[in-house]
Amino acid sequence: MSTVISDITTICTAPDGIRLVIVKVTTSDDGLYGLGCATFTQRPTAVVAAIRDYLRPLLIGRDVDRIEDIWQVAHHSAYWRGGPILNNALSGVDMALWDIKGKRAGMPLYQLLGGRVRDAVRAYVHVNGADVAALVSAVRSLMQRGFSAFRCQIGSPGASYGTGPARETSLGLQPTQSYRLDLRQPSWDPRSYLRAVPAMFESVRNELGDEVEFIHDVHERVAPIDALRLARDLEPYRLFYLEDPVAPEDQDCLRWFRRQCSTPIALGELYTDQSQFLPAITGRLIDFVRVHISDIGGITPARKLAVLCEFHGVRTAWHGPGDVSPVGHAANLHLDLVTPNFGIQEAYLFGDACREVFPGCPEIVDGAMHASARPGLGVDLDERAAAACPYPEHSYNGAWPEIRLVDGTVIRP
DSSP: OOOBEEEEEEEEEOTTSSOEEEEEEEESSTTOEEEEEOOOTTSHHHHHHHIIIIIHHHHTTSBTTOHHHHHHHHHHTTSSOOOHHHHHHHHHHHHHHHHHHHHHHTSBHHHHTTOOSSSSEEEEEEEEESSHHHHHHHHHHHHTTTOOEEEEEEOOTTTOSSOOOEEEETTEEEEOSGGGGOSSOOOBOHHHHHHHHHHHHHHHHHHHOSSSEEEEEOTTOSOHHHHHHHHHHTGGGOOSEEEOOSOGGGGGGHHHHHHHOOOOEEEOTTOOSHHHHHHHHHTTOOSEEOOOHHHHTSHHHHHHHHHHHHTTTOEEOOOOSTTSOHHHHHHHHHHHHHOTTBOOEEOOOOOHHHHHHSTTOOEEETTEEEOOSOSBTOOOOOHHHHHTSOOOOOTTTTOOOOEEBTTSOEEOO
């Protein structure tokens, strides 16, 4: 007799103050369940409704082994397909089914995906500072803990992005995301930003030498022509990559970058459909593909995307900030371990409360993530501890407030 889905439920928790959505798929085998990440932190309750009202009645009773078939059924069931809400809902189920398959086999997921091609996964962490001295100090502290790659953002009037407050973890300071929820965001001045970033990297490269890797996230906040100028200005500092220099709708502008500069480009965090990636990958317009795995529907489509990238010389760099749950980070890790064209993994240093809610969080040792030998994804959920960490109150239920130019124009976040 086949094992079937008996129920699909969601657990909403915020142990680090970030809204996470976890999907739990239970089965007809007593005690067998799987966990998946469905975190769309800016619209979490919409994802919960999609799972409760649509995927749950659609999928109860289906064979848990038929992961690809279930993904196709769920993906096509809405007629108008895709989008971050439906994709995150589908991702939660998809990851949970892969977790179940690993548990049934008694193997960690990476074994079922072909086995490891590397022993551990090089990770980078976010580092910020009110000024260059603070930034350099934070990088040095993390270097002592084995990290060698850093996403650097700096505070500057009218030019700050990603420079909110930090909290202490067992591996050092980690920027929080609470600043994104401040209803009064500081205004943004692209001119100040375009001056500040090259000056920052000149200083940190001179201070820290050539043995460390640096990443910077533009977050699509400047015009494409300005992003190109920034990429050219940063060439002397040899970035590991420049992330999201243009918005998804400006993807054609990437051809300018290829013709005019050698700064490596990473793109894709905001894409929610696999077809959106095709021009950049097949045209060899990017060097790293950035994917929030739950936003494209989970492990099943991410595997296919990684293979497509392999044939076009593009490396993976899955999205891994604090609004990816430990379950999602585990999914990233298992894919990293089996992907020959892996590039680097964004990591988040989880706090003690998060580790209590999610036993089995991926471990980081000497700047690299390590998977356990536990079956499936290897991460569990303490539902009682999760319930003790409810979503914090917020006027917009966690949605990011608007950011404006000095003249009041709303811009991309």
